[in-house]
Amino acid sequence: MSDQPAVVVDGLVMVYGDKVAVDGLSLEVAAHTITAVLGPNGAGKTTTLETCEGYRRPQRGSVRVLGLDPVRDRRALLPRIGVMLQSGGAWSGVRAVEMLRHVARLHAHPLDVDLLVDRLGLDECGRTPYRRLSGGQQQRLGLAMAIVGRPELVFVDEPTAGLDPAVRRDVWDLLEELRADGVTVVLTTHYMDEAERLADRVHIVDRGTLVASGTPLELTRGGSVATIRLVVTEPFPPGSPASLATDLGPGTEVTQLDAVSLLVTGPADASTLGKVSRWCETHGVLPESLTLGQRNLEDVFLELTRGSVA
Numbered sequence: 001m002s003d004q005p006a007v008v009v010d011g012l013v014m015v016y017g018d019k020v021a022v023d024g025l026s027l028e029v030a031a032h033t034i035t036a037v038l039g040p041n042g043a044g045k046t047t048t049l050e051t052c053e054g055y056r057r058p059q060r061g062s063v064r065v066l067g068l069d070p071v072r073d074r075r076a077l078l079p080r081i082g083v084m085l086q087s088g089g090a091w092s093g094v095r096a097v098e099m100l101r102h103v104a105r106l107h108a109h110p111l112d113v114d115l116l117v118d119r120l121g122l123d124e125c126g127r128t129p130y131r132r133l134s135g136g137q138q139q140r141l142g143l144a145m146a147i148v149g150r151p152e153l154v155f156v157d158e159p160t161a162g163l164d165p166a167v168r169r170d171v172w173d174l175l176e177e178l179r180a181d182g183v184t185v186v187l188t189t190h191y192m193d194e195a196e197r198l199a200d201r202v203h204i205v206d207r208g209t210l211v212a213s214g215t216p217l218e219l220t221r222g223g224s225v226a227t228i229r230l231v232v233t234e235p236f237p238p239g240s241p242a243s244l245a246t247d248l249g250p251g252t253e254v255t256q257l258d259a260v261s262l263l264v265t266g267p268a269d270a271s272t273l274g275k276v277s278r279w280c281e282t283h284g285v286l287p288e289s290l291t292l293g294q295r296n297l298e299d300v301f302l303e304l305t306r307g308s309v310a
Contacts, residue, residue, distance in 0.1 A: 004067065006031040006153050006184040007052055011061035014047050014208075021047045023208035024061070029201075034175060034185040036199035038192075040305050044208035045188055046086070049155055052186070053083050066153060079107070082151035084142045086158050090130040096141050097126035100148060107149035116144050119174065121167060135162035143171065153184040160194060172198060192298035196220075202297070206305045220295045227299065228264040228276060229291040235259040237283060247279045248272060257302040260288075263295070 007029035014022040022044040029035045039045040050056045051063050054070035054077065063070055068077045090099045097117055104110035117123050120140045125133055133141065139162055146154050159175070160168040175185055175198055189195055195202055196216045204212040204219075212219060241262060245254040252266030264276065273292065280287055 004031065005029060006066060007035075007186065008064045009048060009052065009061070010063075012048060012051060012058055012063060013060035014044070014051065014056065015059060020208055022051075025205065025208060025210055026061075027203045027210055027213065029184060029186055031184050032179065032182050033200040034179050034187060034198050036187045036189060036195035036202045037205060038189070038195055038202060038301060039205035043205045043305070045205045046157070048205070049157070049186065049188065053081070053155055054078075079149070080152045082146035082149060082154035084146035084154070084156040084159060087138070089142050089145060090138075092131040093129050095127050095129060096122055096133060096137065099130065100141065100144050103145045104148045109150055110148050111150060113148065116148060120144050120170070136164065136167065139163060140167070140171075143174075147174075147178065147183075151183065153186070154178065155186045157188050158190065159187065160189070160191065168194075192296065192301055196297040204301060204304055211304045212300070216297055219300050220297055226265075226267070227293060227295050228272065229289070229293075229299070230262045230264065230276060230280075230287060231289045231291075232260050232280075233286045233288050236262065236285065240283070240285075243283070244276070244279050248275050255303055255306075257299065257306065263299055263303070265295070 005028040009025055009027050012022050012025045025044065025048060037045045037049065047056065051058055052065050052070060054074045057071050065077060066080055070077055097113070100117065100122070101113050104113050117126060120143065122140055122144060125137045130138070139159065143156060143159050146156060156175070160171050163171065172194070178185055187195070187198065199216060201213065201215055202219060203210060236256065236259065241254040241256045244262065244264070245252060248254070248264065248266070252264055252272065255263045255265070257263055264272065266272065273290070276290065
């Protein structure tokens, strides 16, 4: 197996009018891994991936996919990659399995269509026109179309949006099998548990720049530092993070994740739990949950992008 990265984005800049969509972004995707690119809406991740897929030409910087320029070498690159778009990708009136068979015939050595249809549960809607498929069925067809050609690298955009829990798990298993077979997967998702479960490496993008990279464990661990996640029934009073931090004293950090969630990072022991409870009582705040543990990927994501999310 090659040690060369499957994707290299170096100093990418994309500007549309007065909006800087991507601002000097650099990242790499290791071959034969699942890499998650995360970010709030408008962060620049879709523009970045569309540039990697050859749909956009870099304005500044460079992009290499499987060692090729996605625009100049598009003819050589297309047979080697699969792309699952966030929406669309099929004709409105075409039947689901009919579309999949058409895409399969475009490739030299496609996967068995019937097996793929069965694996993704498309047999239930195989004769339904695309426009009449549910959102989840369209997602499953889009994933099938992306992988039916046996790509070396597949870009999947929100692969489990709109899927029920059982089918979602099937998609996860399929993506993990692709990785085990040597396929590189680049994943975008708004489900942090999905990224934490699947990804070998995570890139978090905000306002067109890379704000964090690492394995899920690297991003979430804090050494010996633990966390307390406080979720309340009504929005916190103004100034709550600073007030709670004062009561807790030095060595702790309080971050407001959203209107009803605070994250306390520091020596989260019984004494700290007691101080948080007393602060809630003093300020008339009714806790819905008080959880002690390590940070998860959602905590990290919200900390790094909370200005954009807000």
